[in-house]
Structures are given as structure tokens and as C-alpha cells.
Amino acid sequence: MDQQAGDPRTDRRALAAASLTVVLWASAFVSIRSAAAHYDPGALALGRLLTASLALGLVLLVKRVPFPPRGAWPGILASGVLWFGLYMVALNWGEQQVDAGTAAMVVNIGPIVIALLSGWLLKEGFPPMLLAGMGVSFAGAAVVGLSTSKGGSSSVLGVLLCLLAALTYGAGVVAQKPALSYASPIQVTTYGCFTGTLVTLPFAGQLLEQLPQAPLSATLNMVYLGLFPTALAFSTWTYALSRTTAGKMGATTYAVPATVVLIAWIVLGEVPGWLTLLGGAICLAGVAVSRQRPGRPPARAAS
Template sequence: MKQAVDRRAVVAASVTVVLWASAFVSIRSAGEDYSPGALALGRMATGALVLGLILVIRREGLPPRAAWPGIAVSGVLWFGLYMIALNWGEQKVDAGTAALVVNVGPILMALLGGWLLKEGFPPRIMAGMGVSFAGAAVVGLSMSGDGKSSVVGVLLCLFAAVAYAAGVVIQKPVLRHASALQATTFGCAFGALACLPFAGSLVAEIPDASVPATLNMLYLGIFPTAIAFTTWAYALARTSAGKMGATTYAAPALVVLMSWAFLDEVPGLITLGGGLLCLVGVAVSRSSRKPATPEADPAPDVPAGLAK
């Protein structure tokens, strides 16, 4: 039974990583016509509407009182400030630099989870993160343009990474009380509220925006937000924050492939090598140590930190 649950968590995490990787392509397109705050608000409002409808159809109702503080804080940090900072940062630095800086997030996530959530620092996860971060660095540097990056842009991406890591660590205890759908729906709603100061910009920019830009904004709200954040919460409830953070290192490799397919950006051998390193690191972080003597205990070896 535990193995079946773990497999479902792996599938959910995989869906999240694929959709989050696709978001980089959509953000680039939508960002040509929408300012960072307006794009974040449009994305969060779309996601909150879709999730709200699903919540009503499933009749899950409101989360328990104990879940609200964590939902509110993680919603403002992750669904609000992270989105604005990332959109803004990507307009000031090249995609490679942005990907490299934001990938500090999973490392911070593992450190905060090990410290605040008492998940510890499993050697395989830390080793896998080291390999994946090296791969992300190779991808980021190889995809960089002329090497001239805005200091403000780098700081914005770094802030996004911190908000991302803090939001995940705060969300983890919430999932003991609320379902994945509840945590995501109301987290998205709080994120939309945090973006409300940009409502005027969104209303002003919609009439002049191109159809592809608006469709990409709606795509961001439905798929990388409504669906991907829900599958993320589902998987996070069943594993550690550190292991989930390590899983997201597959995203740079997928971004390379998607840019190749949809933006006709042909990656070089160094970029492909960096993407392969990212995937190797994820495999290491998600591997489990086999029992020394199979006869000793027929029960499956469950990694430390897994919550069933």
C-alpha cells in the first residue's frame, strides 16, 4: 500500500515539474505585452477561479482553522511575491541567469526543511542536489547571452528563490490539516489578493495585448498554477520538502527541450550535458538505499521524512 501511494506521489511531482517547466516558455511570451505585476495577477486570478470551481464541484469546503495561517503566509509569499519577482526578474536578465539564480530555491528548501521541519539532511538528497545544481549552473551559463546581467534582475530572481523556498516549507505543515486542493485554492486566492495593487495595470494592458500573450497568461493560470500547484501539494503531503525540492531540478532539462521544440532555440552540447546532469541529480536524490540483507526484513525501506 505504501509503495502505491509513493508511486502516485512521484507521478504527481512529475506532472508538476513538466508544467512548471512549460511556464518559462509562456512567461517569456506573455511578458512581451504584460507587466510583471499584471501578469502575476492575471495568472493568479485565473488559477483561483478554476480551482474555486473544482472545489465547489468536489464539495470540499473550507480548510480547518489550523490551516489558515500557513495558507495565508505561503499564499502571499509563493503565489504572490514569488510570481511578481520572477516575472520582473526575467525581464531584466536572460533566461539562463534567471534559471540559475532561482535554482538556489530547492537548496534553501532542503536546508529550511531539515532545520525547521526536522526532516534532517539525508546524504542522498544533498548529494543529488549538488549534482543537479551543477547541471543547472551549466545550463544557465550556457544559455546566457553576452554575460551582462542586471544586478537588480539577479536580486529579484534571488528574492523569488527565497520566497519560493519559504512558501514550500510553510505549506508543508498546512497539509496535515487541509487537502491539497484546499491549500492550493486558498493559497492562490491569497496570492491574487497580494497582486491586487496591479489591477489597474492589468485592466489597461488587456486591450492592447496580443491574443497569444493573453492565451499564455490564461495557460499559466490553468496549467502551471491550478493543476501543477495542486499536484505539488499532493506530492508534498506524502514526502519531504527536501526531496520535493530536489525533484524540481529536472525542470532546467525540460526547459531546454521545450525551448528547442517551441521556440526553435537549438541547445548546444554543453547545454544538453547540463540538462543530463540535472536529471542524474534528481535520480540520485530520489533513490533509496537497499537493505543489506533482504531476509532480515520483508517490509519496504521507507526513506526518512516520508509522511504517509
């Protein structure tokens, strides 16, 4: 089922799906701000995953999607535990301990982890343009992080939690890629989400306790996180991942910091400073570089 990006049409479809993922994941940061003020990290992760599991489970029933084959399960379980489960709890908790700028810089180690692990374990190699683009994008993410950092509000625990989030995110993506050779994107996403929900079930008591006390806006934001940045965005992610390399997909997520800045500007009226805008532009430039194919001859002018 795995389709590599040899066909330009396939690559365009993958890029479109990845772009939707980036926008939805960026919007999640705005929703998390509201929900995290009223839900503990584990409770928020469980509520988000329960919502996503219900939506994706309904899709499975309506489309009568079969059970994933045996060969897909190692990747599904690994990505479910690492990415859907541990990542979401660690990120929610870490962002309570450090400022947003520090969190963004540390978590953006994730795509580098993806490139290294996929190059080694998945035999994708280390394309020079991909590595160069990731280097440029990471520099841009660091600029965005520095420009939005409040300073003095970081803790060792918070940095370690964000680092754990980056590592589990990277490892989860690399585990997901082989599963797509056996199962469809909707199967890999849905059963990975089910697995993450089981991992976060120990926080059910917290969720039941905090649900009646939280304002409606916080709960609606948690539901939004489940339906769109999780159920929909993870589905478009796996669709794109099945059609391109894990390294390229990881590099594409460097567009998230720039998109977060834009959404916060439009939705929250948070006007970014020039340094933030510069960092966002560098991130996008790096993504463009990472998706270039070396050795392509320049287009000939029409005569």
C-alpha cells in the same frame, strides 16, 4: 492527512504527480516569453492568479470542498503571500532584468533553501543522498545557465529579484508542508492561490490598462499559465508534497531546466548545444540520486 513515503506505491504516486508538475512548470517558461513582452510583471502575475483562482474556485464549488480548518491557515497564508504572490511578481520582474541563463542559476537556489529550512524547521533531517543529489543537480543547472547566458545583460537589481524569488519559493514550500497535516491538497492550493491573488490586486490597474492592448496570443498564454502551470501544477505539487518530504520535492524541481530545454527544442525549434544537453543530463542524474534510499540491499537475481 500527511502521508510519508513509507509505502513504495505512495512514493510512485507522489513521483508521478511531481513529474506532471515539472513538465507544466517547464512549459510555463515558453508562455512567459510571449506574455511578458506585453504585460508588466505585476499585471502578468495577477492575470495568471485570477485565472487560476476562478478554475480552482469552480472545483471547490463542484466538489463542495469545506473551508480549511484553523490549523491549516498559518501555512496557507504564508505560502500564498510568499510563493503565489511575491515569488511570481519577483520572478517576472527579475527575468526582465537578467538573461534567462542567469535567472535559472539564481532561482535554482530555491531547492537548496527548501532542503535547509525543511531539515531544520520541519525536522526532516539532512539525508546524505538528498544533499548529494541536490549538489549534482545544482551543478547541472549552473551548466545549463552558463550555456544559455548571453553575457553582459545582467543587472544587480535583476539578480536580487531572482534571489528574492528563490527565497520566497523555498520559504513558501516549507510553510505549505505543515498545512497539509490539517487540510487537503486542493484546500491548501486553492486558498493559497486566493491569498496570492489578493496580494497582487494592487496591479489590477495595470492589468486593465494592458489587457485591451495586448495581442490575443499573449493573453492566451497568460490564461494558459493560470490554468495549467498554476491551477493544475500547483495542485499536483501539493498532492505529491502531502505524500513525501519537502526536501525530496524541492530536489525533484531540478528536472525543470532539463525539461525546459526539451520543450524549447520540440515546440520552438531551439536546438540546444552540447553543453546545454550535458547540463540537463546532470540535472536529471542529480534528481535520481536525491530520490535514492540509502541502505537498501541490492535486488537478488532470479534463480
